[in-house]
Structure formats: C-alpha cells, structure tokens
Amino acid sequence: MGLPIVLITGQLLTDAVWQPLLDAWGDREVIVADNRSDDTIAGFATRLLDSAPPRFVLIGHAMGGFVAFEVMRRAPQRVAKLVLISTLASADGPAQTARRQGYIDLVQAGKFETVVEERIPILFPEARRGDERLLGIARQMAAETGAETFLAQQRAIMARENSRPRLGEIAVPTLVIWGEEDGITSRAHQEELVSLIDGSRLAVVPGAGHLVTLEAPEVVVPLVDAFLDA
Template sequence: MHYIESGVGPPLVLLHAFPVDARMWHGTRALLEGQARVITPDQRGLGQSPLDGSSAPNLADEGATRRAAEQPDLETVATDVIALLDGLDLSEVVLGGCSMGGYVAMAVLRAAPERVAGLLLADTKTIADNEDQRANRRNVADRAEAEGTAGWLAENSLPGLVSRTTRHERPGVVDEIGTLIDEQPAEGVAWAQRAMAARPDSTGTLRGFTGPALVVVGEEDAITPPETARDVTAVLPHSELVTLPGAGHLSAMETPEAFANAVLPWLDRIG
C-alpha cells in the first residue's frame, strides 16, 4: 500500500475520496504536519497502490489476492490499512477519511476498533447505497473497464465533487481535481465502485464508538450535504460538527486552510 508520510506528533491517518488518491491531502498536509504525523495511503488500485494487494503482507498469497480482485469489498481495504499500521508499528491512530475514505475508516472501526484513538469523518455518510445507487456504481465500473476513464469520468464527477464557489473562485482547484481523476487506473476505479456498492450500513458501528470524533462537511456539499453530516454526528456519542463555508464534497482540497483550522484545535483537545 503506497503512502505519503510527513510531520511530527501523534499519528493521523487520512484516507482519500473517490475517484482521486492520497494527493488530495497535499494542501491540508502542509498545515497539519507541524502538529501531527500525517500518513496518507492510496487505496488499493488507485494512485500508486497495486490492485492485487501485492504490497500488503496479509494478502501475499496468490489465492487471497485473486479473491480480493474478484470480490471487491472495502473490508479488504480496511485490512490493507491495518497492515500498514502494523508495518509502521502504530498500535493506535487518529483515523480520518473523506467520502469513500470515510467508508473505509468505518470498515477499520468494525475490524479493529482498538486501533482508532479518534475519528475524523469528512463529507461522508453511514448508510448503505440504495439499489439505484448500486446500479449506477456498477454501470460506472463497467464503463471504466470497457472504455478507460479519460475525460468522461472527470466530466461526470466534477459537478458533484466541487462547490459552486470553488468552480467560480478556485478554477485551479477544479483543474487539479480533474487531473487527479484522469490519472486513476480504470481497473482501480471499477474495483472501488463495486466495493462501495457492496458496503454495509455503518450506523451501528459509529454508535458503538466511544472515542472522540470530528465530523466536517462542506456547506455546499451536494453529495453528502450538511443534513447528512448532522445525521452522522448524531449517532457518534462524543462528536463535534464543523461546516466549512464555500466548500463542496472535497472540502479538504477545496478549502485546505479552513479544513486544517477545524482539525487542529480538535487534535489539540483530544491530546
């Protein structure tokens, strides 16, 4: 599992959204690394992480890697994350995720709750997809495998991923996100879509988490809007909610300074 690491302090693992990779955290990383050891992995099949899990020691045998490829599941990504923590000798971390990264964080919480000292969820939701949403994900996966992803995936994704404010005032950010989308391997995009379609409802998982939690949402997030973030916050026993003006679904990328300003005091409070 490829990852980027920088900074000093308590370990903060940040999991990226779909359909980008760990580079989405670059702007925020520069603002967080003075207070935290920031670790940002690429999910399997995206960025520089291989789809077959060949860099994950827990999936080293051929049969296991083949089953993982045949049956996309975010629980597999959670296993990759836990293996990364083991490899870095980290017994527990503050674990964060944006959108799909939030789904993976919830899967880690199901698999190894003792490894999560604090939870940061950005622009994500607890509930599973409905059948229409699952069908749409499967259609995107099929198209990615048939045609690749160049051009159309970014064109279709960007309107939902970024806010109106970002489109009007930060066109460079829109271009950067589009470039990241275009660079993702088609097979990884397809695998991630099918894995997200198969994910379970995580409401009960979050309800059982008794550690500190921070929920961050872009005020203009059209995919998981502020009311969804309020629902996420409501099921977490010890949580705070921060809404970021002018940000959409990729709030950490669109408004990195505001995102960091929400996270840093929370990290300070939880020690």
C-alpha cells in the same frame, strides 16, 4: 508531535486531496493509506491495519470514511481520535447502485474520461466550477487513479455494509466535517453521524463542496489542528 495520523483517501482521489493538511503537518508523522490495492472495504481496512502504527488518529474522506467505519469495527482500541470528512454511514440504495453501475458500464466501454467529466459538477459547487486550479487538481487525481482502480473502488463502495447500526459503538472523540455545498453527501447524512456517535461534533464549512480540504483549507486545517490538539 502527537500520535501518528492515518489518512484514508476517497474514490478517484490521491494524496493531493490532503496537501493543505500535509503542508501544515511538517512536524507530525502522517501515513496516507493505500486506497488502490483492493476491491472491498474490508480489504482496504485489513491492509491499513496491517501497516498502521499500534495507535493512531484516523481521518477518512468520502470512501475513506467507509473504510474508517470498518477499522472502528475491527480495532477500535487502536484509534485515539476520528475525523470523518464528506462521508456517510448508510449503504447505497437502488438509485445510487444504478448510477454506479452506469459509471462502470461507461468505463468498461472505454469512456473513463467521460465519467470523470460527468463527476466534476458533483464534486464542486457551481461557484467553483470555473476554478481551473481546482478542476485541474481533480482531473489530475482521476488520471493518476486510472480506470481499473476506479472500477475496483466502485465495486467496493457498492458492496459496502450499512454502518449505521454500529455507529453507537464508536467511543473516541470524533469530528465530522462537511462542505455546505457538497453534491454527494447531505446535511442529513452528517446529522445522522453526530446523532449516533456519542460526543461527536459537526463542523459545516460554508461555500465548500465535496473536496472541502482543497476548497477551504483556511477553514479545515485550523479545525483539524484544534481537534487534534484538544
């Protein structure tokens, strides 16, 4: 069975983003960490470490990667392997902060659905924006997350630390997965991760965007399985 796997979900996402992996892992112990009950990255990390097994494999997607960096800072001895998906290490700059504040203002004005619809083109590459199955999953995850949780997640992301200075301290096998058409994180962000995390490896998934686990499970599932079994 191997070590337990702890999954950290991104913003406005639910367990559904992991479904292809969960379906493939019927014989593994898998825990999906709570990404709704705090408004700081530190709070998310504390809750995860309080509830996680003594030693585990850690997989973080997007905002979940930010939490993973905090877990690695606090308890590196508890993490056996690390997978980072569609994430980045740097803190927000002025433009990103302004965009997030704009989202907060819209949600507080009762326009949560407007924000969700504005984000859809960012989540998916142009070729997939007509895929009603994927769009439906994204909208359903956002609806299940809700406006108040979205606001808390935005505040946590806006206040997060720059993780770049500590990446060199990560000393566990690390796999970085990125969809080549990701509209939120760039290839430069991924190359920075692998340049600063010793021994890490980047896997680029052609044609996929930010929700690469849903868009290309036929690529991602074997990638992660091979990494876990190595």
